[in-house]
Amino acid sequence: MPVEFLTGEQAEAYGKFAEEPTRPELERFFFLDDVDRDLIARRRSAHHQLGFALQMCMVRYIARFLPDDPLDAPWPVIEHLAAQLGIEDASVVKRYTERPKTAHEHAWEIRDVYEYREYDDAEWSRRFRTFLHGRAWTHAEGPVALFNQAVGWLRRHRVLLPGVSVLARQVSEARKVAEKRLHATVAGAARRADPALPGGLVATLKTPEGSRFSELERVDEIGAYRLGRLRLSQIPPNRMAALARYALGSKAPLLERASEPKRTAMLAAVMRHLEAKAIDEALDLFQVLKAARLLNTAKRKTEKERLSTLPQLERASRLVARAWTVLVEEHGTDLDVAAVWAALEEVGPRAAVTTAAATVVTRVPEDENTADVAMRAxxxxxxxxxxxxxxxxxxxxxxxxxxxxxxxxxxxxxxxxxxxxxxxxxxxxxxxxxxxxxxxxxxxxxxxxxxxxxxxxxxxxxxxxxxxxxxxxxxxxxxxxxxxxxWSNPRARLLDGPDWDAVEEDVLAALSLDVPVQEHLAELVRGLDAGWKQLATRLEVAGSLVTNQVRAYDLLRMFGRDGRPTPLGAAFAEYGRIAKTEHLLRVVDPVDDTYRRQMNRQLTVQESRHKLARDVCHGKRGTIHRAYRDGMEDQLGALGLVLNAIVLWTTRYIDAAVAQLRAEGHEIRDEDVARLSPLKHKNLNLLGRYSFTTSVPAAGALRPLRDPDAPELDEDEDEPVGSE
Incomplete structure (x- = not known):
């Protein structure tokens, strides 16, 4: 069945292997632990074991079984599972579908053992609909984004994905319900504020005789409608903003033909948006005027005046300094007034010295805020x-x-x-x-x-x-x-009291919390410390962020003052640390390593390559310094050439080392060889200067490998790179 808002590629990729899993994905979703192996071992034949393992890992990866074709997976996935089970011929899995009912029976067993839920389960279907409708109401996101959120929720809660058309209809229905609720709520608020307001708004859509524009398109007195009086705190501002954007992009005739209450809601959203925008622009202009026409102008004026007096001040200061030198060095503490003045007159006339001292006092007042006082003047x-x-x-x-x-x-x-x-x-x-x-x-x-x-x-x-x-x-x-x-008040937009009660259910649903706020916080608190109970009301701040009632920027401004967190800011920071602490405790759990294994602690190939590249390009902290793009590309090309040479060199010698160990009778398992990486480079010295002599070794010849029984070199001895 076609899905209206999904492209053909998106619908086709839903619930299937859209592409071959990456190596990290294979290690995360297709790794068989002891519990998995014990369950698989109950199957007697190799093809049943491999087919069972494939279905088990498939539901982890794509969140659904494929009853029509349970083997619809990339062949490398099947080979990866066969290698873990010790099955040499992975093609035996083709016999798995000889009895169609077997795949269904195995799927039911996997579902029961690993506690997957069917999509039509009454309880989980209710929870999913609650989340979907809450998300559609609190977030102004498109149908594709909501569809992806729905898929993510189902995967997190181990609910098997339904057909793509079934889920798409659910998403479309939730969005329609949210839109109708939005229109009814806004129109109702307009009627409660003023019964004549909807009619007045609709009148702006009329085009006067002989005019090409409606009253709405040339309205001047936006503030006359006083849309700010509408009580819309129960509506997420992002929903109102999306409604206003949609209405602003529509022509007046289209708005006029819209049905009620949608028409009133769109007009109210537009006028409210324009009123807020007009106020914002006025205050923005005031801020710009204050900075550009007042502060900067006054600062330039005072600095210019101070600079103009600087030469006079310098001359007066030099004269006073010379007078002081004569007074101190020639007379010391034996002061005779007549002698002092005689000495000073050698520096300059008495009037000049007196004037210079007065100039210094005038130009250098004792007040430390002279510059600020002058700028205010x-x-x-x-x-x-x-x-x-x-x-x-x-x-x-x-x-x-x-x-x-x-x-x-x-x-x-x-x-x-x-x-x-x-x-x-x-x-x-x-x-x-x-x-x-x-x-x-x-x-x-x-x-x-x-x-x-x-x-x-x-x-x-x-x-x-x-x-x-x-x-x-x-x-x-x-x-x-x-x-x-x-320029609104972020404190007033924080959800609290009746406003929080009005949206609490939707916020909790959008956050995938199916328990009351107090119970949710109490559960987190019991996991750490009873002292965290003071956070029992702070989830309201998270709800304010989710519904876009308040911006994160405004919250950060409110959470701190003078470089220190406010009590609300400190409490919210502690709330955020709860999840981090639980994460760390699960990572260091000495008994259960499931969480650590799921995190895929090993570096991926790409990360290892980046590590090698950073070590090779260690100069200037690994940054590329070239003035032009061509120069940067040349440097990156050279780095890539060196990396490829290192990988090739290391691969050759690893292969030679494995071959020699096997020739000497050592048991080398293929699965261990598969995990060897040519990106390990502790044996390479990347510092210093090198000179190379061009030589052509014999075909296929390598330098001798290092004897593991030979004594180690001292730190100050040189070992040629590649001597392993």
Missing amino acids: ALATRYATVRPFLALLGESKALDAASAGKRVLAGVRGLPALARRKVGVKPLLPREVDDKLVPPMWRKAVYANPDLPQGSVDRDAYVVCVLEQLHRALNNRDVFASPSHR
Whole structure:
């Protein structure tokens, strides 16, 4: 049966050997341990043993049996199993299908012994549907991605894969249910917020007479619809974002023809997205303005002023230094005022020395924050640049604040009134501003402007000062915006209380947790230490990440402050260590080595080749340093040539050593020879300089192998490479 969202190649490769397994895959899925061998040994004939082993390993690898053709596997797989069972002629497996019922009986036995479950098992079918619907709701992923997640879940839980069309229908059904739920939830939230809101949104799709564009395509007052008031916390933001993207890519006539509640849901998602985007762009512009037009300009101005005074300061400093030298070296502690001045006048006139000392004092004040104070004074002159933003920021209902940002936001709320005030007629007094919003580096610019009346406040400097505090608070998310994609409050988006209760079932299903949160955490805690019970509510953070309620970037910002983790951050880090600790305990288990064997500890051939390449190309820490691509390719080509030469050389001598050992009567097993690697290179000295003399050995001749009974060379003696 054709599957609509899978390509022909994907459907054909489902539940089959799409390609020949790699060597690591053979060692992981097709290795027969003692339990496997005991079960296989119950078969009397070689072809039954080999066929049974093939079905046993096949279900591990592709998660299903192949009743129509149980031998549908690459021939190297069959040979690999035959070698482990000591069956010399692997072709005997062809007799395995002489009695069709045998393969079915063996499959049932393997299923029961290794506890595989049928797809139509009532309990596991319910668990799978729960996972599938939870995943479809919490993740805005396409049908192919959801299909692959479904296959992964079935494999992890030892549920035999069904037919490809059966699983594809389940995936399609879960996605349709999730979409209908999304549309109904969004449309319902719109009606609850304002019964007239759906009609108003649909009206934007109408194209006025004589116009080529609908109201939606040229709407200006996005904020008038106030879509931020919709209570959509139970909907994963990634689902809302996907719905908005789909609606934005659709034409107005297509949206108008959509059925309810899909039409209202798409329009609400679009308008909410546009409103959040407008707020984001306004705050982005404020951030850019603050950095480019204010901070950078003021910094350049103050640096230019300081550089312009540097020559004068240097001249004054030299004069003062010379005067001090004369004073100390020639008179020491015997100071006579008249003599001192006479000596100083030899350096320069009294007025010049006095002026130089005054210049040094003026240009090098005692305050260590002189540069910061000067830059704030320059910032105060940029009031005209920020004035257009005051009404937008001060009167916007989109801004809100956490407890640490309440004072800053209150100060911002008062900026529009200060902008309208005629300070030339009515000066601003200190009691009319919030003194706690003025840090030390700003106090001189705000309270000590010499051009203003005594005791008055510099309105321009105070406004820019408050905006700088807003800039810092926005970066720390102490002040945030709603609705917003980039400037929202990550704390408010963490699932908790009723919001967590509304999505808990879906989150747990998407995480493949079929037990309550408390029970899941308690099970982990019992495996390590009773002290971990303080983490009993921290899974909610994982749920917030899974549903995209909050970005990982925002969580990291919230988990730490001033370089140290917050209590929430420390708790979440400890939760993550539980799985790592369990992994390490299973690795070092002295009794059961199953987990270690599954990890395939041996290096693969490719990894061994990389190790040899790193040792050969050890200069400059193994990095390729060439200015052009051609040069890099030449160096990599040379490295490949050397690697191939080493592998060829080692292979020749390994083969010669094995042949000589067998000739001397030693028993060398073929399976041991198969595991010999020509990539081992402890015998090679890769350091120093070498000179080679061209020589052509006799055909097939090799240098003599090292006698194992000969005494070992001392460390300072030279042994020619290849003397093994």
